[in-house]
Amino acid sequence: MRNIAIRRYGLPVPKIVDHVKRRQHIARAHQREVAEHGFSATTYARVAAAADLSVGTIQHYFVDRAELVRFSFDDLLTTRDDRVTVVVEAGEDSRRPIRAIVVEALHELLPLDETRRREHSVGQQLRAEAWREPALRDLAVQADARLHERLRVAVENGTVCGEVEPDTDPHLSATRILATAQGLADQLALSSDPASSADDVLGPVVRTVFTGRCHRYPESDE
């Protein structure tokens, strides 16, 4: 069987690229619909209309609704992770204190703009479904575990550079910081509170762990 390819800009592009992009396009439509109409109201037909495709085409890319839901949530959570990575890498490049990088990275979990509001709403519906749908539960648990692991590593790095006391428990510290950020996200989603207070909520909790100054970058004053 010969490789099926389409030509773009005169170069052969493997069909696989188109396949991945098409699945992502459908997943994004699914996310918009879940954010607008709710998880249970988001049918194949609705996703197809939102993605400007036929139901048959959706079924070609996803064998059933369960697969679409899993892929969509995974895409949403991976996109959020990718933003966190960008923040962390930029912070490390500019040699900012770990404490400041942690607070800035946690902003990516808060519904502070339209993208993050939609992400939070869909994520909250995922969590509400998770307890009776093992595949969704796994996704939610894994997404939490990735954030927790990042925070745990940040605390351990902080211990090495002097921002964190040596006897600090990295696991507990990560749980505490993540719990505060996720609880704050839920409160912001329902409230009309100014988001400007977010750092006043998060800052002191992060400081229960990051109590010192990094001796690697003594010039920093953040």
Next chain:
Amino acid sequence: MRNIAIRRYGLPVPKIVDHVKRRQHIARAHQREVAEHGFSATTYARVAAAADLSVGTIQHYFVDRAELVRFSFDDLLTTRDDRVTVVVEAGEDSRRPIRAIVVEALHELLPLDETRRREHSVGQQLRAEAWREPALRDLAVQADARLHERLRVAVENGTVCGEVEPDTDPHLSATRILATAQGLADQLALSSDPASSADDVLGPVVRTVFTGRCHRYPESDE
């Protein structure tokens, strides 16, 4: 129209008592069904079967599903509030530090036993529905506001008795403590983490606000 009454133990009992109890009985059945089968799958028929009543009887007590849902969530949140009140009053009676009472009261929000696990699951589904159903949103916002108000008062009382520094912002402090407890509840609901670490997560956050000792009860050593 004469007052309709039933006789119990030889005394006339106004029908209104029976009406309130019957509504609560139906609401509790609704909560069990939502916890087990999910919000959208919980139909009148399912609630009727769980409450051992006919669909017609349910419709007699609630004009529509929306009214049942509102009453049920309100009952769930009020029951939780009542437990918090019991903890707070018992703590005040035994002259414990406000900080210790706050931590113990927050336990009522954590899914640490079957009742609180069910309550948390139903509450999380309420929050997931809240953004597109104004009546449910109001209930969720009001429930948060009641907890926030209790914490705000606790911080203000702490300022008076010396457990809290005078320049502490009661509103921000309450938001921080409540966010941590609610985020921890979400994590515990998905994890197999030992609940024994709950106080190691909450304690340091409560201590960012309650930094001192109460001068009213100098004998306490909690």
